[in-house]
Each structure stands twice: as C-alpha cells, then as structure tokens.
Amino acid sequence: MMKKINISRVVTLSLFVLGAAMTRLLPHPPNFAPLTAVAVFSGFYMAPLWAAFLIPVAAMLLSDALIGFHSGMFLVYGCFAAMVFLGNLLQSKKSFMTIAGTLLASNFFFFLVTNAAEWPGNPMYAQDISGLLQSYIAALPFYGNSLLGDVFYSAVLFGGFAAVERFSPAIRAQNY
Secondary structure, three states: OOOOOOHHHHHHHHHHHHHHHHHHHOOOOOOOOOHHHHHHHHHHHOOOHHHHHHHHHHHHHHHHHHHOOOOOHHHHHHHHHHHHHHHHHOHHHOOHHHHHHHHHHHHHHHHHHHHHHHOOOOOOOOOOHHHHHHHHHHHHHHHHHHHHHHHHHHHHHHHHHHHHHHHOOOOOOOOO
C-alpha cells in the first residue's frame, strides 16, 4: 500500500530547509552555520527518504552557488548525506535526547572527517600523528562556533516546525 504524500507538509519542510540554508548568505561567525541542523532535521522529518536527501542538498547547492564552490564540497556533502541518513534511522525515536545526541554525534563526525581531510600534505602540520592532533587542536575554536550554530539552528528548525505542526493540522504527519 502506497502512502499519500502530504504536499502541505513537504512544502513547509522544504521552506524551513531552504530558509536555514539561505542564512549562510548572512554575515555570521566562522562555522556558525546550519549544515548539521539542516541535515539532521531533514532526516528526522522528511519522507520519503529521497526527499530527505534531495531537498536539503538542493538548498545547500543553491547557497553554495551564491557563496562559491570549494574543493572540499564532495566531502562536506558526503558528511551531510550521512547525517541525513542517521536522522532518518532515528526518526521513530524522536525525542529531545535523541535529537540532541544525533546533533552532537553528527557535529563531532563532521569535525573529525573534514579536519582529517585538511591535514595530509598541509605544510602547517607534521605529517604524523602529532601533526594530525595539532590540526584538530587548531580547529577547536571553529568547533565551538559549529556547536553553537547547531544549537541555534536546531532550536529554530525543530522548535519552529513543532509549533507549525501544533497549530496547523494540515501540516501534521498522517499515516494513510
């Protein structure tokens, strides 16, 4: 049996994701961005799964087209896809603790992967384990901003959408 798609819900979720992605165009502290919050939010709320990937990736591509593309995009988008998938896996266990834990784990995963990718061949760091650790230590101030951005954007996305669901019955998820 095929589920009927709630177009109002899909459009509302898409607008939330697009709005968050477009905040990347506003002045902000380094790494204070909606990336992790958008990915986890999309995974938790969007259905079907292809939409949970496609809609936020399209929003991020649009904002990247305006900001400028970069050499690490494929790695960043790969991390983004993993975060969407994790959110999707945990959507049936939606709670404050599950969302917070997923965001923290996703943020830490992104920090580890993207900073490890910047280390090889970088003349600022020795090409051994001590150099890798130095690169992580140098990135810690950016990690703090990233965590703050995740908290802020998650509160806006998850809290805002919960409010919309509460006051608009047409937006609530329904099993058909």
